[in-house]
Structures are given as C-alpha cells and as structure tokens.
Amino acid sequence: MKKYRGIAVSEGYALGPVREWLPNLPEAGTFTHTQSPEKDRPREWARFLQARVGACSHMTELYQQALARVGEHYAGIFKIQLALLQDEELLLRVRRKIMEEGLSAEVAMQAVGEEYGNLFDAMDDEYMRARGADIRDVQRQVLQQLAGDTPLGDGAALPSEEDWPAPYLLAADDILPSQTLALDPGQVLGLILRQGSQMSHAAILARSLGIPAVTGVRDFPRGGGFFAILNGFSGELLRDPGEEEKWEYTRMRQEFEARRQALKTYSGVQTITMDGTPVELMANIGHPDDMTSVRDCGADGIGLFRSEYLFMYCEQMPSEEEQAAAYGAVLQQMQGKKVIIRLLDVGADKQIPYVKMDREENPVMGRRGIRFCLEHRDILMTQLRALLRAAPLGQLGILIPMVVSVEEVRTVRRLLRQAACTLEEEGIAHSTQYEIGVMIETPASVMMGDELAQEVDFFSIGTNDLTQFVMAADRGNPKVGALCSANQEPVRRMLRMAVDSARRAGIWADVCGEAAADPQMTEFLLSIGVRTLSVAPASLLSMRQTIRQQDLTKKSGES
C-alpha cells in the first residue's frame, strides 16, 4: 500500500478501481491544415467565426444542462466561458494570426488559447490561476467545432460503460469544467486530479454534484488499473490498500451515510440546550439557489448572505434590478425571519472578472471588503439601492465587512440615507426598516468593540479572518494551518471581548465564521454568551445535534 496526499475539495469517501482518463487536446503539431495562402485567409477567418458561433450555442446548451443539474449559481461558470469566447482581445489575436500570419483557424485558436492559458497559469491569484482551465475549455469547444464530427484528441469524452464498467474512481491530470459536468455520480465514485485547486471550476462542480474529490495530488501514479481509497475529508489517497484499510473505509463510508440519514431527524426540532436555553441557528449562503438546502434543515434565518458570490460567477456586474430580485427572493423565502446580507466583500481571494483590481503585494490586508466598496461608490450605491428595494419583503440586516473604524460605519449609514432619498425622489418602492451590523473580523474592530457597538444593531463575528489576523497566520496557507485555528487562547480572548462589548451595549452578536460549525468550540461559545450561530447549510443539522447535547448549568463555571 502507498499513501498520497492532496487537497480535499469535495467531502465523502470512495473505494474502487482507478481509471486513468487522458482528456487531451490535440498537440499543436497534429493539425493537417496549418497555413493558408493569402487569398484563402478571409475564408479561413470566416471558418473560425462560424466555429465560434457553433461553440457559443454549444456552451449555451452546457449552461442549460448545468442549470438543471447544479443550479444557476454554479451554471454561471459556463456564462464566464461564454464571456471569454466573446472577449474582443481574444478575437483580435486570432484574427491577426489568421489574416496577418496566415495560420489556419485551428492553429490560430490553439496558439491564442495557449497564450491565454499560460497567462492565467502564471498569475499569483489562485482564483485567476484556476481560470486557465476555462480558457482551455473554450479552446476545446472551438477546435471541436472546426473538426466537425471527427472526435477531438484521444479521450475528449469518457469511454462508454462497455469499455469501463462502472463504478470507478476517475484519475486525470486535470479535467475541464464541461467534462466535470458530464460526470455521473452513479458511475464516478470519486475524482482524483493531479492539478487543480480548491478554486478550480472542476472542484466546485464536483462538490455540487456530490462526487468526493481530491486535487493537487501531483505524485499520484498514472495509468490506473489498481484499487484505491479516496478520503474527501483529509485529502488522503491509498493505493492498493490492504483488506484492513478496505474494511475500515467501507465502515467509515457507511457511517458517513448513516450519519447523513440520522441527522435528518434534527430538521424539524428546536435548537435548544439540555437545560432549556434556546439558541438561534442560522445559515450562511452565497446565492438564492442555496435556499433549497436551507429550507430542508429549518434554519432560524440567514446569518450571512455572502453577496460577492452573486458578482463572481457572471460576466458583468449584476444590475440594481437583478440584485434587488436576488435579495428579495431570499427575504421572501425566509418569511419574516432575519436575513443578513453582507455588502460586497471582494478583494483578496475573491475577484470579480469584470472589475479591474490593481495588483497588491498583500491583498488579504489590502483594498478588500468595505475599503473596496468605499473606493467603488457606484458599485456600493447600486447595492445599497437594491437592498433598500428588497427590504419591504422581510427582516433585512445589512452587514459591513472588514470594518476597522467607526467612520466606516457612519459613511455607510450616510450613503444608505442618500440611497433612500434618491429612491424616494424617483418614486421607487423601498423600505428603511433594516438593521445594520459590522463584521468583527479584524483585531481593530474587537479593540474598538465598545465604540462600534454604539453605532450598530448587531455584531457578526467572522472567526475566519479574525483568526488569521490575530494569529498572523494566512488562512489560505496550509503550512500554517495548525496556527490558523480559532480554538486557541489568543482568539478566544478576542471573541470574549467582542461578545462583552455587544452585551454592554445591549446589541445581539452572532458568530458566522467556521468556528460556529466546529463542535469543539460550541461549549466555549455558549459559555461566553453567544446565542446565535450561523453555519453552512451542510453543517446545520449536526450543529443542532451538538447544541442539544450541551448543558450550560454544568459549564457555567467556565465562563
């Protein structure tokens, strides 16, 4: 047996034979038609344009398929690809190669696709680097159109069931988003990629399809034909495991499934500790599509709607109307329960493709969150107007990210008043009934907690960022992963300070970072007075179970 380690990107366990897939594009040298004489160049350009139209309609079909299988949010990946295909610079480059250099449409597309792909590959930012796969997907779609009915490369599509009897674990260097979308969870038990990252669209799609996956396993042997175990929680892979490991993982997989089933019994019950203290358990979402899972587990509200995801997976800025509709849909579905919508928190790890952001040496501590919003007033005002337009549909909370000072809150309040005035003047329906809160996720906001609490209605404690700033340990760097845990005394003290500030001012405070879903922190959080937690829908039922096992009378001595 041999062990390998990668990045766990989609949870679950999978055991089975490994099949190696080589979904290759044809090499540059394999095209028979490479050059055209000057007189044929306009015809060649027309061939390319026609292929581009075909690729556009194929990608629109993929978008529709994705819509049905993984919902609008993730289907947006294919919208991004469409935008890449329609990029003017890309078009100009292909045109130059065909009309000026005399290359065939295939070779021109191949070359420009590679140029773009290499450009993305070399970027520092992980999100942008992961877009290299999208440009290669676009390139493949156009080349396939140019090839007509001839299959492209050896293995662009998965071999049939006859050749590869299901089920199996699929291994590849990397696969494209369109290829991931075509995977059937009944056939592919798990996905092993040597390249890829947490942010790659293949990883995102595998997660939404419920296929356990591990990426970045550079040294995983090629060829397949052997048995392996995939651990989608730890990122571990076992090649040729012994009977004991097989038995152990089969048991773990069954337990995981049984746990999933058993947790369902917690969907309709109250979130209350053993001694009768009620706890509000809310859900974190990134898109209205996530509401399906929220409904299934009976959340007490939406504690964190990360609005940036509305902006990330589309080719242009969502309009005021689109945003108002998205926020309104969530407010309406929550039927009067709290919905906390966070203002756009981009910068650092989250980029939006259509807004040019200057490169920063240290973007995590750069112009992100409220700093970005205040520098892009037009974007902020559009969002504030959309929020006020949605406000009549429920109980809205507006949350400001990455706050470090009272002035930032006062500025947002002033802009909200301005937004309300202009909506009033324009006769557009809206409401000014909302709560306003700050993310407590910087040490500065904890230290200024008493002053900030005088300015707002609630605190939402973001333990993910707070931990990385308190411990000076990058949350995206696995090498300091052990340091970047909220369950350590320096972070606990900060949490206690923040909750105390809220209590003194008589405002409510929730915890919405990962610590809220960490059962090892529940006892501590309840002991310092936290009574509202907001967690990913997937963790909500297990957290309800954990809370119902707590007895605060026994633990009162610890606070």
Ligand code: PEP
């Ligand atoms: C946090 O920082 O804890 C948080 C909830 O925000 P995000 O993870 O989106 O940065």
Ligand code: MG
């Ligand atoms: Mg944060």
